[in-house]
Amino acid sequence: EAQVTQNPRYLITVTGKKLTVTCSQNMNHEYMSWYRQDPGLGLRQIYYSMNVEVTDKGDVPEGYKVSRKEKRNFPLILESPSPNQTSLYFCASIPGLAGFKGDNEQFFGPGTRLTVL
């Protein structure tokens, strides 16, 4: 089944304890992205990657890191989480560079609810 998976789905942690949220897609998509969703703010893009070893900052990259060593995986790393990073996180992928292949429907993962105490 074609899908985007995220792990863990729920996580409660404490301030300063490094964590990684994994994201994997099995559709051979080139473009992958991370968003956070907060009440009243909608979804905001954290980082995105147009291909292996290519990553770019979105609107809210502070406090996050990403890597794209393989096409299928795009982990989100919080080196020193803080309470203001408590949020619902979504990973997404797109089949091909947006605009160039004319098809940029995003496939979203199920979300990871992170609480930082």
Add this chain to the structure above:
Amino acid sequence: AQKVTQAQTEISVVEKEDVTLDCVYETRDTTYYLFWYKQPPSGELVFLIRRNSFDEQNEISGRYSWNFQKSTSSFNFTITASQVVDSAVYFCALSEPYTGNQFYFGTGTSLTVIP
């Protein structure tokens, strides 16, 4: 400045009423894409429609219809004869594929359909 504005934070309608969700966007690009997504109470994001900037034809899919007007930079979404299952948060989004490949979402409109 917000690139995608959904001014309606919450809307409540009685079942079978029609409801229109507004979306206003801002871009300087001539090529861009607009989207609507639905987020039901279960939390997943469901793709509803994609429209590119060169296609101003309105679209109808069952009870759903979309009105794209470049002159007013709007991409409004109408649900006809609403049902309880339509209760969800709806997001409008914009992508500018030739300017950074970023995606911009609105803040969402929470729709409650009352039986």
